[in-house]
Amino acid sequence: MVIVLTRSEKSALVRFLSLYLGSSFILLTIIAWLFYKVESNLYYDLITSNMKSVASKISSTIIYAHMTNQKINPEKIRKNIDFDFALYNHKFKRLVGNIEDDIDFTKKIKQYKNSFILIDDSALGHLGVNYVVIKENIFYKKILQLKEKIFISFLLIFAFLFVTGFYLAKMFIKPITNERLKLNNFIKDTTHELNTPITAILMCTSKGSSLSEKNLQRINLSAKRISEIYKDLIYLFLEDKKKESPKILKIDEILNEQIEYFKALASKKRIEIITQIEPTTFYIDKESFIRLSNNLISNAIKYNKIDGNVTIILKNNKLIVKDSGIGIDKKNLKDIFKRFYRANDVQGGFGIGLNIVYTICKEYNIDVDVDSTQNVGTTFTLTLNSTLTAQ
Template sequence: MESNLYYDLITSNMKSVASKISSTIIYAHMTNQKISPEKIKKNIDFDFALFNVDHEKLAGDINNIETKLDFRKDIQKVNNSYVVIDDSALGHLGVNYVVIKETILHKKISKLRNKILISFFLIFSFISLIGFYLAKMFIKPITNERIKLNNFIKDTTHELNTPITAILMCTSKGSSLNEKNLQRINLSAKRISEIYKDLIFLFLQDKKRDLPQELRIDKILNEQIEYFKALASKKRITITITIEPTSYIIDKESFIRLSNNLISNAIKYNKINGTVDIILKNNQLIVKDSGIGIDKKYLKDIFKRFYRANDVQGGFGIGLNIVYTICKQFNIKVDVDSKQNIGTIFTLNLNYTKNPH
């Protein structure tokens, strides 16, 4: 219980501080400025350190924990202190990892914990009057949904922060609107638009949409791939296309959400210099990547809303849920074959139907 209370109190603030430091480093690099570790230290209430890609410390006041850190985990406990590792600096100014270590005295936490325990006891006494049965039947599911919602909000904020930061940097004072910056602004704006459209599609399903009709989905798919080519080029990913003329009864926006989420995941969870194969023929849509893959034990859960098989990459757990929802609505059978560190294949069998509703 102590760990959970302490975790809730401190980690959200530490993440925010680490993200701000990463943004400061990126901004300094983009504007040819230097960063001052002393100035950073004055503005935060935590110990911090900056590390390069080889996990070597570049600056900061955290000492003698390098060998104990697991740079693959964003939150961990080292020597009875919580440590947050943020990798969003992406190598700017040679910094690949921002490490934040909490320094709040256990005495203060113990005092606060006692107050929380007293409050919890009073609340628990009141809830006990309602009865164990109601608590078991109603409170636990609500708590689980609250946790899912909190995680979703945090992940959504993180997903929006990256493109917004890029736009702000490219349009800040002193930044020139050259072709490279314009491309960054364009990609970031499109990323925000995709997030918005996914959220609208998922949470406003009652919103009036176009009626399903027979569409040339090969033409729609080709149009969407053009957007992803620019995104793939940033990771030096090669997209191979095999598309035959194909018609299917579906509304346009649903097919765009369906294909875009599959292609976006294939790029997001891919490796540098990886490949993505997009095949549309014989009434099948296949999206194959050479990415990190999915552990077999997680495959049964990947279509659940807010579920994420790993925390290594971005995302907030709604993309594949949208894919599943659309497939179910329009009688499309979806199969997944994945091997870790080899890649993933999504196969959609387009079972032609006159009335998907």
């Protein structure tokens, strides 16, 4: 699903990614620099240690040769070591070796261009050799390889962090975007819902239209529909606290009154309302029960078929509203009580009716059970669990 972002959402996404990637870049740079320093020092210590070991072995060889009246073999020495070497006398004159650089004998180890040269004086003048000089040619190559490895690793990790950050940002902003889209759809649907009864009123009261009994009935139904929409919005969004206090009500009488209103609406679709209502009392405020029952009956009519029927049963502390309508897909049943959710776009409505039902049921300890089959119908069963329920 492609997420369409507004300018502010894009700006928030860019700011998040900038902060996330900027901090990640700084942190990775510090880690890379520390790793480079540690590894380069390790390479340096390892190579200089090897150079000292080689120089010490050459000095030992020279001393041993002197003690046994033997001569040293420069070619043999060169074959057994991985470094360049040279032997110098006390006047700093090179005796043998393949090092051509000008040597500074005041320092034990010194960098010359891309190499390090180590000077060892442990030969002590044996066979005329006072200094053993060792030159390495691999440290600079090792450092270049290290830098290349760190750079490639840095790019790969940063690319991974970029993809991860972008995914996380989209994931975090998706719920906000979804809510915005739901709100936009809600506003559009509300406008449509209000436009239908308003248009009917305007048509019935326009010039040339007589206020016949039929037109008066249309005006009355349209005005009631607008009133119902207004009350639903007030109840759900403004949390109207002016509602009556809960008390034990004869909900069968209230239900019968509301059904009379819906009969006129049902007749327009040739829908028959079948009732089986027994005297029942329940602890609830009147406005909430009206909102509860009206939304269930309204949906049963709205999503019904022409020449269908609606069955309303109130007995044994249960309110059952059953229709012969289009039904609800099983996979959508878990979402029907969510605010702004609509299982289909076939009929009107804007996805708050069942959310109101759920809110009232939760407030008054009423269990809701829904059973539905597509193209067969839907049944809502409300179990009145309050301890103050009386029959």
